[in-house]
Amino acid sequence: MFRGPKKNVTNTNEQQNKKEPDKVPIPPSQTEFLSKLKETIHSPADLVVKYISETVTITFLDFLIDGKTLNEQILPTLEKVINTSPKVIKESLLIAEVDLVAELNQGILEMLIGAVLIHVEGHSELVIAKISSYQSRGLSAPENESQVIGSQVGFNENIATNISLIRRYITNPNLCNEKFTVGKDTRTSLSVLYIDGIAAEEHVNTVRQRISDLDILDLLDSAVLSELIDDNSISMFPQFLLTERPDRFCDGLLSGKVGIVVNGSSMAILCPYSFIEFFQSREDQNLRWPIATFIRLLRFSAILISIFFTPIYVAALTFHYEVIPQPLLVPLSESRAIVPFPxxxxxxxxxxxxxxLREAGARLPTKVGQTIGIVGGIVLGTAAVQAGITSNILIIIIALCALSSFTTPNYLMGNVIRILRFPVIILAGFWGFLGIMLAFCFIMIHLLRQSSLGAPYMAPIYPPRWKDWSDSFVRLPLPLIRRQSVNSRETHTIQNTNDSFAKEEKVIE
Known part of the structure; x- marks a missing residue:
């Protein structure tokens, strides 16, 4: 569970006493060092202490380090070192990440994320050998963003694996990777990725500032980070995209967006993101443009059906019988003749x-959940009609609205569409079509006031950006679509081309 920053309930002296252990020097004595180390981390069961010689001791947490590297590189090297000193050991170890620290707390923090501490008797420095190894599941197909045509590989919970997937898609030296650590208790590592020259510098600076300003105790998932750094955490509409597809993430980076990958989470963040983009799928780029355009228009039509179809039925039967076609009045009256409720x-x-039914099917195991959803829907629907609780026509309308809500490619936006139906139905039941129009106006005003990382949330509708309409509601042929960003790719390419021409002219002269 997410926890906010700690409250200041201690006085100044107690705070100073709590800060003192952070700067405790490394005890030169081996016995004192081990005693202080075990006292600080409360002697965990997975703490391993090995005595290499009378003067050299290594300590690490089991299951956090690479045992093969320890046995094949570190231990043989330590046994061969004659003049034992931290600097000599550091120079002798053939490992990519080796460092010296003079503070006990800093060494402990490194050990907690998968480092081996090497202590030498009589020296007040520790050798830190970073050989972390975390257990993670293998690569598999994305479960929440499936597609027929295209890549079938999704992110996993290992940040190193996820970044390697991204670099396989984008072999560009301008791909920047900035590392941050968030959470005083969890010390969760995350990476901010963007392509220099394509992403807007103001967006990158905004992401840096919002992450740096976080003062929280823990961070366990990218969804929590997304809510903490978005523009309006009160709004139910997501302003950042959470995706588990590397191809969609890389497509966003190439479009000038900023990406965030969080260690321990299989979902990556893309920002800024507009309302229209939440209803676009990566598979749209893999289909022929007439098919992709038809599917997109179908999705946007499904939004209106899912939100307003049931409220229109309620408003028409409650206040506006005149809008119902004459041939439908008889079937409607017969269907509702035995229904006792408004x-x-x-x-x-x-x-x-x-x-x-939807929530029960999602929380139960896959095979059981599908059975419960199908059987429960059929049994409850048939029984409700026979018992006179509801009418046949309303069941058809409710089923159509439920199917329409499933067409949204993004899970978070799909949840918003589901929730919006309830207040609109209530307004339609009290004020008819006037209530529906009030709900529509309120939703549109709310969307127009939103922003994503400072960018307009309703772009390219408002403010109108005609060049971006080629890949918004419709998907034109790919040769006609140009990627747009604050620093246009076209300008960036022309500048590089001019530089190369200038170099060629100098060589010719």
Missing amino acids: PIVEALVLELIIEL
Whole structure:
């Protein structure tokens, strides 16, 4: 669970006493060093202490280090070292990350993330050999963002693996990777990635500042970080994209966005992101443009159906019978003849049942969840009609709205579409079509006021950006689509071309 910053409940003297252990020097005595180390970390069961000789001791936490590197490189090297001193050991170890520290707390923090501490009797410095090795699952297909045509590899929980996947897609020397550590207790490492010359510098600086200003105790997932650094945490609409697809993440970086990869999370963050982009899928780029355009228009139509179809039914039966076509009046009256509830109660009850079935199917094991969803929907729907609780026509409408909500490619935005139906139904039950228009205006005003990393949330609709319409509601042929960013790729390419021409002219002269 996420916990915020600690409250100051201690006085100044107690705070000073708590800060003193952070600067404790390394005890030269081997016995004193081990005693102080065990006291500080409370003698955990996975603490391993090995005596290489009478003067050299190594300590590490089991399961956090690479045992092969320890046995094949560190231990044989330590046995061969004659003039034992921290500097000699550091120069003798053939490992990429080796360092010297003079503070006990700094050495402990390194050990907690997978380092071996090498202590030499009579010296007040520690050799830090970073050979961390974390257990992680292998690469697999993304579960929440499936597609038929395209890559079938998704991120996992190892940040090193995720960054390597990104670099396999983007072999560009301008791909920048900046490392941060967040959380006083968890010390979660994360990387901010962007392509220099394509991403806007103001967006990169904003991400840096918001991450640096975080003062929290723990960070366990990228979804928590996304809510902490977005523009408006109160809004239910997501302003940053969470994706588990490396191809979609790299496509965002190439479009000028800033990416964040969090260690321990299989979801990466892309920002800024507009409202329209949440309904676009990476598979749209892999399909022919007429098919991709049709599917996109179908998704946007599904949004309106999912949010407003049931409220229109409630408003029409409650206040506006005149808008119902004459041939439908008889079937509607016969279907609702034995229903004892008003349309608003009938609609809310069915919507709640659909949400209960959906939530139960998502939380149960896969095979059981599918069975519960199918059987529960059929049994409850049939029983509700036979018992006179609801009408056949409303069940068809509710089922259509539920199917429409599933067309949203992004899970977070799909949840928003599901929740929005309930207040709109309530407004339609009290004020009819006027309530629906009030809900629509409120939603549009809210969206127009939102921003994502300072960028307009409703772009390219508002402010109008006609060049971006080629890949918004429709997807034009790829040769007609130009990537747009604050620092345009076209300008960047022309500048590099001019520089190369200038160099050639100098060589010719």
